[in-house]
Structure formats: C-alpha cells, structure tokens
Amino acid sequence: MDPIPAALVSPSGAAARAGRWLHSHPASSQASGGQASGTATIARRAPETLHPALWLGHQLGRSGSHAVASGFAALDAELPGGGWPRRVLSELLLPHAGVGEIRLLAPALVAAQRAGRLVMMFDPPAALSATALARLDLDLEELLVVNTRSRVVPGSDSLWALEQALKSGHVGAVVAWLPPRLRAERLRRLQLAAHNHDGVAFVLREAAAAGRPTASPLRLALQAGGVDRLQLRILKRRGPPLETPLQLALPAVLSNAARRRSQGPGEAALALPAATFVDFA
Amino acid sequence: MLWIALHLPFLSLESFAATLVDGAGGVDADPQIALVDEHRISAANAAAQAQGVKPGLKRATALALAPRITLGQADPARDAEALLPVAHAALAFTPQVSLQPANEPGAASHTVLLEVQASLRYFGGLDALVRRLQQALAPLGHTLRIAVATTAQGAAVLARVEPPPRCLDLAATRAALAHAPVWLLGPGREHWEALQGMGLRCIGDLLGLPRAGLARRFGEPLLAEIDSAFGRRPDPRMPIVAARLFESRIELFARADSSEQVLQGAALLLARLVLWLAAQHSFVRRFRLLMHHETRWQQGDRTPQATALEIALAEPSRDSDHLLVLLRERLARLQLPAPTLELALQAEDIVKRAAPNSELFPTRQSEDEGLTRLIERLQARLGASQVQRLEAVDDHRPERASRLRQAEAGARPARPAQRGARRAAPRAAGEANLLAASPRPVWIEPVCMPLAERRSRPLLEGRPLSLLSGPERIEAGWWDAGLAERDYFIAEAADGALVWIYRARLPLSAEARESGWFLHGRFG
Numbered sequence: 001m002d003p004i005p006a007a008l009v010s011p012s013g014a015a016a017r018a019g020r021w022l023h024s025h026p027a028s029s030q031a032s033g034g035q036a037s038g039t040a041t042i043a044r045r046a047p048e049t050l051h052p053a054l055w056l057g058h059q060l061g062r063s064g065s066h067a068v069a070s071g072f073a074a075l076d077a078e079l080p081g082g083g084w085p086r087r088v089l090s091e092l093l094l095p096h097a098g099v100g101e102i103r104l105l106a107p108a109l110v111a112a113q114r115a116g117r118l119v120m121m122f123d124p125p126a127a128l129s130a131t132a133l134a135r136l137d138l139d140l141e142e143l144l145v146v147n148t149r150s151r152v153v154p155g156s157d158s159l160w161a162l163e164q165a166l167k168s169g170h171v172g173a174v175v176a177w178l179p180p181r182l183r184a185e186r187l188r189r190l191q192l193a194a195h196n197h198d199g200v201a202f203v204l205r206e207a208a209a210a211g212r213p214t215a216s217p218l219r220l221a222l223q224a225g226g227v228d229r230l231q232l233r234i235l236k237r238r239g240p241p242l243e244t245p246l247q248l249a250l251p252a253v254l255s256n257a258a259r260r261r262s263q264g265p266g267e268a269a270l271a272l273p274a275a276t277f278v279d280f281a
Numbered sequence: 282m283l284w285i286a287l288h289l290p291f292l293s294l295e296s297f298a299a300t301l302v303d304g305a306g307g308v309d310a311d312p313q314i315a316l317v318d319e320h321r322i323s324a325a326n327a328a329a330q331a332q333g334v335k336p337g338l339k340r341a342t343a344l345a346l347a348p349r350i351t352l353g354q355a356d357p358a359r360d361a362e363a364l365l366p367v368a369h370a371a372l373a374f375t376p377q378v379s380l381q382p383a384n385e386p387g388a389a390s391h392t393v394l395l396e397v398q399a400s401l402r403y404f405g406g407l408d409a410l411v412r413r414l415q416q417a418l419a420p421l422g423h424t425l426r427i428a429v430a431t432t433a434q435g436a437a438v439l440a441r442v443e444p445p446p447r448c449l450d451l452a453a454t455r456a457a458l459a460h461a462p463v464w465l466l467g468p469g470r471e472h473w474e475a476l477q478g479m480g481l482r483c484i485g486d487l488l489g490l491p492r493a494g495l496a497r498r499f500g501e502p503l504l505a506e507i508d509s510a511f512g513r514r515p516d517p518r519m520p521i522v523a524a525r526l527f528e529s530r531i532e533l534f535a536r537a538d539s540s541e542q543v544l545q546g547a548a549l550l551l552a553r554l555v556l557w558l559a560a561q562h563s564f565v566r567r568f569r570l571l572m573h574h575e576t577r578w579q580q581g582d583r584t585p586q587a588t589a590l591e592i593a594l595a596e597p598s599r600d601s602d603h604l605l606v607l608l609r610e611r612l613a614r615l616q617l618p619a620p621t622l623e624l625a626l627q628a629e630d631i632v633k634r635a636a637p638n639s640e641l642f643p644t645r646q647s648e649d650e651g652l653t654r655l656i657e658r659l660q661a662r663l664g665a666s667q668v669q670r671l672e673a674v675d676d677h678r679p680e681r682a683s684r685l686r687q688a689e690a691g692a693r694p695a696r697p698a699q700r701g702a703r704r705a706a707p708r709a710a711g712e713a714n715l716l717a718a719s720p721r722p723v724w725i726e727p728v729c730m731p732l733a734e735r736r737s738r739p740l741l742e743g744r745p746l747s748l749l750s751g752p753e754r755i756e757a758g759w760w761d762a763g764l765a766e767r768d769y770f771i772a773e774a775a776d777g778a779l780v781w782i783y784r785a786r787l788p789l790s791a792e793a794r795e796s797g798w799f800l801h802g803r804f805g
Contacts, residue, residue: 098803099778102723116645118652126724129802130673130683133723144688145669146659161659170651224777227749253720253779253804254750254771 061238071107080238084200089216095207097125099224103250106136113142117172120144166193174201188215284433287393288426288440296363297353300534302542318355360389366553370417372560375400379518381437384467420552430454434510459485523560527628529553536620540612550626555601564597567630574619584619595690596653597632610661656690677757719753722781722802732798739798744775779804
C-alpha cells in the first residue's frame with residue numbers, strides 16, 4: 001500500500017492552500033483570529049509565521065524539508081526554500097537534450113554523492129560520457145544508469161522502476177527522462193511516490209509539456225541562452241510567477257579565448273575551406 | 282520442564298487445500314473440500330460439513346450430498362511434509378522439538394512438542410513466546426491448538442481438549458488431565474467402546490481403578506501413557522534436527538497453466554523455506570524452483586520434463602516478501618513450456634550469520650541493504666543487464682571512452698568503509714592528465730549523425746553551425762577494426778546550445794561514407 005503522503009492528510013497541505021486564500025481575503029483571517037480590530041492584529045500575527053507551509057501569495061514559499069542548494073546563487077534566490085526541493089519532483093522542460101541540463105543539475109547530484117548516497121539516472125536519451133561526468137565532479141561509482149525501455153515487459157509500465165526507486169527512499173538523487181506525452185495521472189503517481197524520497201528528484205520532459213498541467217510543485221523550462229549560458233524560466237513554483245527568465249552562467253566548456261571570440265561582434269564563425277584547419281585555441 | 286504442544290487438527294485438509302490454486306481447483310471463495318481414504322470420507326472442511334458431508338460417509342454419498350465438493354486423496358506423506366515446517370518454526374525457539382507419534386499406525390503426526398523452559402526468559406515469558414510462535418506460523422495458514430503442560434505426553438493430550446488449557450505446574454497439569462476424555466489417549470481409542478460401557482469417560486476415572494486390572498484388561502500401553510502424562514514415568518523424546526539442505530515439494534491438485542498459479546504454490550514453499558532458515562539461524566543466498574511439467578505423449582515432443590528457475594541473491598536474505606517479489610518478477614518473464622503439475626523448492630547455498638539488528642532510525646547499513654534490494658528488484662524485472670554502472674575506458678575515441686557495465690546489486694554495501702577513503706585520495710596522475718585534456722560533451726550520440734553542408738559550413742536542422750573551437754584531432758584505432766581519423770570542433774547551434782561535431786579527414790579516410798560533417802555529441 002502506498003503511504004498517503006502527509007501533505008494530503010495533514011493540516012499542512014490544507015494550510016498551504018489556505019495561505020493563498022488568506023491573501024486574497026485578508027478580512028477572513030481577521031475573522032478567524034477572533035474578531036480583533038484593526039490591521040495591527042493581522043500584522044502581529046502574520047499568517048506565514050504560524051506554520052512553515054503557510055505563505056502569502058506575493059512571498060516565496062518555504063519548503064518544509066531543507067532544500068538542496070543548486071549551486072547557482074541566482075537560481076537559489078528564486079527557488080522556494082532556497083534550492084532544489086526534496087521529497088517532490090522537480091520538472092524540467094527541455095527543447096532537446098544538450099542545453100546544459102547536466103551542468104545545471106551536477107552540483108545537486110554531487111552534493112548527494114558527497115553525502116554518501118547513490119544517484120540514479122533513468123533512461124538517459126543518449127550515451128553518457130564518463131569523462132565529461134567525471135569532470136563535473138560526479139563519482140561514477142555512485143551512479144547507476146537504468147534503462148527501462150529497452151524491452152517491453154508485458155503488463156508493466158516503464159515508470160515502474162522509477163516509482164520503485166522513489167518509493168524505496170534509499171536513493172540519494174534521481175534524474176529521469178520521461179517518455180513524451182506522459183499522462184498527468186502518471187506524473188501524479190510519481191509525485192506521490194516521491195514523497196518517500198529524501199532527496200532531489202528531477203524529471204526531464206519535452207518542452208511541449210508546458211501546456212499541460214503538472215502535479216509537481218516546481219516546473220522550469222530550460223533553453224540554451226548562448227555559449228555556456230542557460231536561459232531558465234520558472235513556469236511554476238510556490239510563490240509569485242517569475243516574469244523575466246533567469247540567465248545562468250554554466251561551468252565553461254570553452255576556453256576563455258574561444259568564448260570571447262564567440263561573443264565578439266561580426267561573423268565569428270569561419271567559413272572554412274574543406275581542408276584548412278586553424279587552431280583557435 | 283515446560284512443554285508446549287502445537288496440535289494441528291485440520292492438518293490433512295489444510296495440506297490438501299494448499300495444493301489447490303485459484304483457477305485450477307477451487308473456484309469458490311469457500312470451497313467444499315473433503316479427503317477420501319479407502320473410498321470413505323476421512324475429513325471434511327466446514328463448508329462440506331454444512332452440506333452434510335461427514336467422516337465415515339462413502340465417497341458416492343458425499344458426491345450426492347454436495348455435487349460441487351472437491352475430493353482429495355488422504356496422503357500421510359503429504360501431511361508429514363506439511364508438518365515439518367511447523368517443527369522448523371518451533372526450532373527457532375528451542376532446540377528441544379519433537380513430533381508426537383500418531384495414535385493410529387500409518388497416520389502422520391499432527392502434533393509438535395516444544396520444551397521451552399530454557400527459552401522463557403529470552404523471549405519474555407510464556408505469553409510472549411506463544412504469541413511469537415503464532416506469528417511465525419501464520420504464513421503457513423494452519424489452524425493451531427496450543428496447550429502448555431509440564432509433561433510432554435500431557436501437553437500432547439491436552440492440546441486436543443477444547444479449549445486447550447495452559448498448565449504451568451504439575452498439579453494443574455494433573456487436574457486438567459483428569460478431566461480430559463479418555464479417548465484422547467492412544468490405547469484409549471481402540472478400547473473406547475469398552476471404556477464407555479464401563480462408564481469410564483475421563484482419564485480421572487481410570488486413576489481410581491486397580492492398576493493390575495487395568496493392565497490386564499486394556500494392556501500395558503494405556504497405563505504407560507497415563508503415567509508419562511502424569512509425570513510418574515520418564516518420557517524421553519528424541520529432538521528433531523533440521524535437514525542440512527532444504528527441499529520441499531508440493532504436488533498441485535490440478536495443473537497450473539499461468540505463472541500466477543505457479544506463484545501461489547511457490548509462495549507456500551517459500552514460507553517453508555523461510556521457516557527452515559529461521560530454524561538454522563541462516564540466510565539463503567541462492568535457491569531453485571523446479572517446475573515439473575505434464576508429460577505429453579506425442580511423437581517428437583520436446584517439452585522438457587522440468588523447468589528450473591535459479592534465483593541468486595546479492596545479499597543473503599530470509600525475508601519472504603522480498604524473496605516472493607523476486608520470484609514473481611522472474612516468473613513473469615519466464616515462458617513456461619507446459620502446464621506445471623508439481624513444484625519443488627531447493628536451497629543449498631546458505632549463510633549462517635547473526636540476525637540483523639533492527640533499527641529505529643534509518644542508518645547507513647539499512648540504506649545500503651534497501652538499495653541492494655531495490656537493485657535486485659529492478660534487475661529481476663528489467664533484466665540484470667539493464668541496471669548499469671558507467672565506467673571510463675582509456676581510449677581516445679569518444680564512443681569507446683565510456684562503457685556501461687552491469688551493476689552488481691551487492692557491490693555497494695560491501696565497501697561502505699572504503700568510500701570516504703577513496704574519495705579523499707588524490708586522483709591518479711594519469712587520470713588528472715586525461716581530465717586536463719580537451720572538453721568532452723556529456724551526451725555522445727549512439728550513431729553519428731551526418732550533417733548537411735552549405736558553402737562548406739555544416740548545418741544542424743537546417744541552420745548553420747558556427748565553429749567556436751577546434752580542431753582537436755583524434756586519430757586512433759588502427760589496431761582494431763574501428764579506425765577513426767577525425768577533427769573535432771565545438772560548434773554553437775542556432776539556439777545557442779553547444780554541440781560537438783567532427784569532420785572525417787579527407788581523403789585519407791578509408792571509407793567513402795566517412796566524409797563530410799558529423800554530429801557526435803551535445804554538451805549537456
């Protein structure tokens with residue numbers, strides 16, 4: 001039996017919803033507070049101080065369990081709780097693999113490995129390069145890659161393995177590439193399973209999923225924003241919507257000289273004749 | 282001395298009912314079952330008795346009374362096989378376990394005796410011990426009558442009294458025995474009518490009679506049994522010893538066509554295995570499920586007689602839930618060539634070790650154990666080769682520089698102590714050099730995608746790529762079939778993402794198709 005996540009039954013989930021409601025009807029909080037007079041009472045007993053799961057609509061939610069720092073200060077400042085949330089799914093939408101998603105996630109994964117826990121990747125879209133991962137400080141010994149779609153098991157779904165891993169609660173961090181056009185209730189199921197998972201869990205989906213609802217409380221859209229830069233829009237979070245996309249500087253792939261050249265004006269790229277090679281480095 | 286007697290009044294019925302699997306034999310929620318011995322009903326369950334079927338009826342009469350009844354053949358060997366796990370469960374509590382011989386010759390014993398005086402303190406008293414005994418026996422699904430007495434014979438007799446009493450000293454035992462019906466004694470059964478005629482109903486009635494007369498009329502064994510029950514005569518019992526190798530079999534009443542039906546039968550065998558392991562204080566590392574198939578009398582039929590399913594565990598275990606999950610996943614993947622008639626479970630590879638400490642809070646050890654189980658479960662379902670570990674290979678060709686290797690489920694818990702040390706150690710010099718070399722993309726395309734070209738510039742998805750850095754020449758593999766002569770560039774795609782492309786060296790490249798630009802990786 002699935003344990004019913006506490007957020008569904010405990011008052012904290014209800015309080016979280018009530019937090020928004022309080023914001024739009026400030027008079028009601030006054031009424032529930034015992035008919036005190038004036039706005040001073042409301043200020044003294046600000047609703048968000050009552051419970052960690054309460055927040056006002058214009059504030060950033062504080063996540064109940066400690067968040068994991070993303071390694072990017074600009075991103076941490078915009079994420080509720082100051083980092084990647086634990087025990088929930090964080091949904092990342094990518095137009096295609098290779099926009100810098102691994103460099104974005106690597107600090108959180110490395111943090112999980114440093115704590116002596118295992119990182120599991122489910123159905124990566126292409127072959128992983130051990131050298132590149134090692135350069136991002138990931139420990140290959142503490143990384144497992146699971147392929148669930150290589151063979152169709154009758155009567156089972158490809159998300160079974162992911163759900164088991166989340167439910168077991170023994171995995172430090174999970175990165176999963178979900179099949180396209182996943183139904184919302186399947187994601188909801190994963191979200192429930194993630195409640196047992198004491199760590200970060202990232203699900204990577206296609207960009208077209210942005211139009212469909214999601215059960216995960218955090219949804220980001222990633223896009224390449226130039227060389228070694230990542231443009232990141234926060235589509236959903238516990239807090240006010242973020243209007244402007246974030247620009248994150250990723251760990252550099254290119255040498256400094258090459259990057260300067262790419263940012264320089266004019267035609268940076270060369271029209272190379274077929275057999276002419278110039279060392280730019 | 283304090284003896285616990287475990288009496289299983291419906292052992293024969295229950296051991297037969299276990300051979301019925303859903304969809305094969307009993308389809309009802311409450312099947313009517315009766316056992317037949319020499320054309321007469323020897324036992325019937327409650328549902329059958331409600332239809333009027335009772336022991337002693339002829340087979341045809343029973344079928345007329347209850348047309349839907351399932352009739353099975355009484356089988357003392359099957360009963361004995363079913364009683365053995367009960368004795369194994371008892372062995373986990375005390376080494377002094379023996380089987381009470383059956384009253385009728387040729388019948389199987391229905392009673393297990395445990396001497397528990399020495400175990401009381403460890404298990405926290407008699408009540409706690411009996412509770413744990415019942416919990417241990419719960420998976421077998423037998424109806425139990427538990428009596429406690431200070432003599433072995435007394436406990437065995439009292440276990441068949443309704444309700445079974447618990448007598449903690451000799452006086453209470455004797456008092457309880459005096460009120461027990463006389464036919465509960467072995468020899469009392471054959472002389473039951475004579476005793477009845479003489480008005481001797483309770484064992485207490487016999488006590489007042491002269492011993493010589495009793496011995497002459499009913500034989501010495503009756504007196505001997507009374508004396509040992511009342512503690513007046515030594516009653517040595519031979520303790521049973523669990524077999525060194527586990528083997529248990531179950532013959533299915535009807536053939537099992539689906540793996541779900543096989544699993545139902547195997548679940549019982551697994552429960553027996555777990556009890557045997559508990560008796561040995563050991564854990565299983567490998568076990569085998571043998572499925573004997575129906576023989577087909579056809580010419581040229583190549584159906585094997587039996588299918589063996591071998592299950593090896595990364596971490597020795599005796600958790601029946603975990604073992605059952607593994608068995609279920611493996612069975613689901615197995616194609617059975619023919620219906621199964623008989624199941625056998627064998628275990629030879631066992632490990633003796635102390636029971637794991639149970640912890641209140643999750644620790645490193647419990648997490649490693651949980652991980653091992655998770656990986657085992659994933660491997661059982663997806664196939665062992667689908668759970669992989671990535672490792673670096675010393676090769677310049679990017680497609681060969683990484684290798685996925687099947688992960689061993691148990692590899693991680695074996696080295697928890699080294700983990701910190703290895704991380705602290707500085708990287709080897711060679712590794713450092715490799716890392717200082719040129720950048721490598723995270724994603725390596727499994728198949729290099731040829732890129733279109735316009736005015737000598739490569740195109741990705743119809744838009745030109747701008748080269749940012751390169752070339753990096755990789756020329757390797759002349760010693761094996763995979764010769765690679767390429768110049769790699771880092772390029773920026775139209776949307777700003779970085780890709781890794783190469784140009785095969787012309788005209789030196791041996792293969793004609795290896796010309797032009799290729800996409801080989803993406804910087805994730």
